[in-house]
Amino acid sequence: MGWMYTINDTIVALATAPGEGAIGVIRLSGSEAIAIAEKIFKGKKLSKLPSHTLHLGKIVAGETTIDEVVVSLFKGPKSYTGENVVEISCHGSPYILQQIIDLCLKQGARMAKPGEFTLRAFLKGKMDLTQAEAVADLIASQSGASHQAAMHNLRGGFSQELRSMREELIKFSALIELELDFSQEDVEFADRTQLYDLISRIREATRRLVDSFRLGNVIKNGVSVAIIGKPNAGKSTLLNALLNEERAIVSDIAGTTRDTIEEVLNINGVLFRLIDTAGIREHSSDAIERIGVQRSKEAMSNADVVVYLFDLKESLVADIIDQAEELKKTGTTYILVGNKSDALGIGNAKEKFAALDNNILFISAKNKENTQQLKEALYELAMQGKVKPEGTIVTNARHYGALQDVLRSLEDIKKGMDENLPGDLVALDIRNALHYLGDITGEVTTEDKLDYIFSKFCIGK
């Protein structure tokens, strides 16, 4: 794509969400942003006005008034991109927005590519790559946890940790090289223990970041929960009880739910995507329902957590024991939930399923009894083995990959020291580690990599 060749032109895009609204905002960035806006704006002369000011006027195409607008002026470098930026705030009609963008294009602007405004901010040194990536994460954040993780990164929290690791590594490297220079003279500038301490401190920090990705992934992508069970176990009723709204069509006719339905539930700031599945019933005569059953099995094998829901009154104890065994065999994280405690009575239910020990959560989806406990159990299951670290939580798969590379290089360094490898080989591993760290922040990068990262942004950002 060749970003580098096109950084000098002026780009334009719709910055607000598409669709009708009270207002819509079009963003122009580049050396010609103000000149282009001036050509289509009837009002004060924009180029004569100070930065960070707002101006009422009209956007015109020849004699035709397209809209009455407010123009925001940001002169570089004090702008989002670091370049001159003009934002045109007009009436939120898709027709008008398109007309104004067309006018900007006619006057020499170019349609911005996805994420290109943020790419420019990165290239102009307004932010590093982890901050740029946090912008996209922030916009996509749907829960308190994902929002806070992205905000931490946007504000440079992650960059700072990486910088301090980098500084530690450089300090380590300096010591190694000093020893190298004087290796003939048998001088010890830093005792071995100190060097070991240093490298293990960096390794520990890196490992902490690598480990945080297990949680980070959950925070960013949420937890998928498949609710499975026989027809009429009460899956749709449970979904509704959890969501506190009538989402799925509930009916007493077995096989009502044909398609999988995905709904989002926020438990303690983490998103749970609940997948209501078609009742698992093997020999359905209805073709469309058979497809539903197939999808249900797929949803189950892709889920992070499986809720196996059964009717306490109608189910045979032996069947549930079998089912639990089967789930255990597949290695799935699951929870057994006995429903309709209202019909059987909670005491009778506990007695009936005593053989399964305390492994069942007894609920009444209809009466919303114990559904709060189910939420808490889901949260516990999702968080199992995931530590919540102080500071940065890595939520980005690219960062996770690079951090694993950093960790591998650090382990190579340690191994090299253990095996008394020549200092220059150890120095190579240090350079590797520094390279991978720089890869995360964008200090070392390629056009292809930038293209890939920013292509996942929305247009206008």
Next chain:
Amino acid sequence: MGWMYTINDTIVALATAPGEGAIGVIRLSGSEAIAIAEKIFKGKKLSKLPSHTLHLGKIVAGETTIDEVVVSLFKGPKSYTGENVVEISCHGSPYILQQIIDLCLKQGARMAKPGEFTLRAFLKGKMDLTQAEAVADLIASQSGASHQAAMHNLRGGFSQELRSMREELIKFSALIELELDFSQEDVEFADRTQLYDLISRIREATRRLVDSFRLGNVIKNGVSVAIIGKPNAGKSTLLNALLNEERAIVSDIAGTTRDTIEEVLNINGVLFRLIDTAGIREHSSDAIERIGVQRSKEAMSNADVVVYLFDLKESLVADIIDQAEELKKTGTTYILVGNKSDALGIGNAKEKFAALDNNILFISAKNKENTQQLKEALYELAMQGKVKPEGTIVTNARHYGALQDVLRSLEDIKKGMDENLPGDLVALDIRNALHYLGDITGEVTTEDKLDYIFSKFCIGK
């Protein structure tokens, strides 16, 4: 609802389209707008800053940073509403937007009702009612014609015409009253001809506005075109040819199109809503297809224009003649379109259907032959009998109704003069006419009427 009681508080709403975008804008308006924003904004002290300026800072909830934002300050009366207005431009994440709105609510703002910002602009005298209504029309405009009509009104074009009519009426009223005062003395201040001229000038202007609504309605709401015909006449292919894209599923199996599909086509700046209907086939065995046929008939009876499409090769001439007769009987505006001229050959087709004279448009939807002519024919049919006036085109049904009332009052005045009614009765009709004119601009209005008008706006406007 009681607007008048609530004009003194501060309102807040999302001003941009809902959904994810690069940025989203939240608007606060009211005497406390700046004070409320200041409580949640970490940056410069907003109340100390001049109007029409932009400020970078953070929105915070206690210790938690919600977002990095740019705040726009507009101090009343130089703002959209005439009150103090603060716009918070943040990252376009629905989660963040909701958080910021919640913070504003906690600090004492109230959720804005639909159109309430514009209502305030009206109540503060920033615009009259026709301009306020033009704001909603402008946002909803989807074509050049509807956009220009709304822009004309927003800029006060309509208000000005009404004002000049009002002035003429007042001039007329003054003359009548002078004559009344001196009626005993048999003095003629204005000759009868002059009075007649004056009233007919106003009537003509009013009638012109009333008449413009036929076009205005088409401009605002578009023209609905039902494409009907037997299965396999090529309706979906024609729709695709007109739209230049593959919208409907085209297949050779009769009865493929089950539901009506609506697509929008812009011809000479006017919107045509094309409705592809299920093939009309009486005795379908498939229940879902039968519903489709039913909908097809409904679409046809609701359409402004019906395109009757038939296969030139397969159709019997007598059938088409019958069909044309039937359409004529219903009073529908229709056009006969013979398709698949490629299969039969255009010469053969014309010969075969010579009995129908020149009433058929011969096309090949497959080869996009004559489809441009079809577009032009549709435009001509839709514009039949609709004059394009200079100046205002009335597009609003409320204005249309009030203008009809004005016209009726003017005719009463004329009749009164013709019948030499007492001057005070004529004066009453004049007051009626002035009342209806004031009703349009909002000089005379009721809370209920305002509630009704603004409830049709989107929230945030």
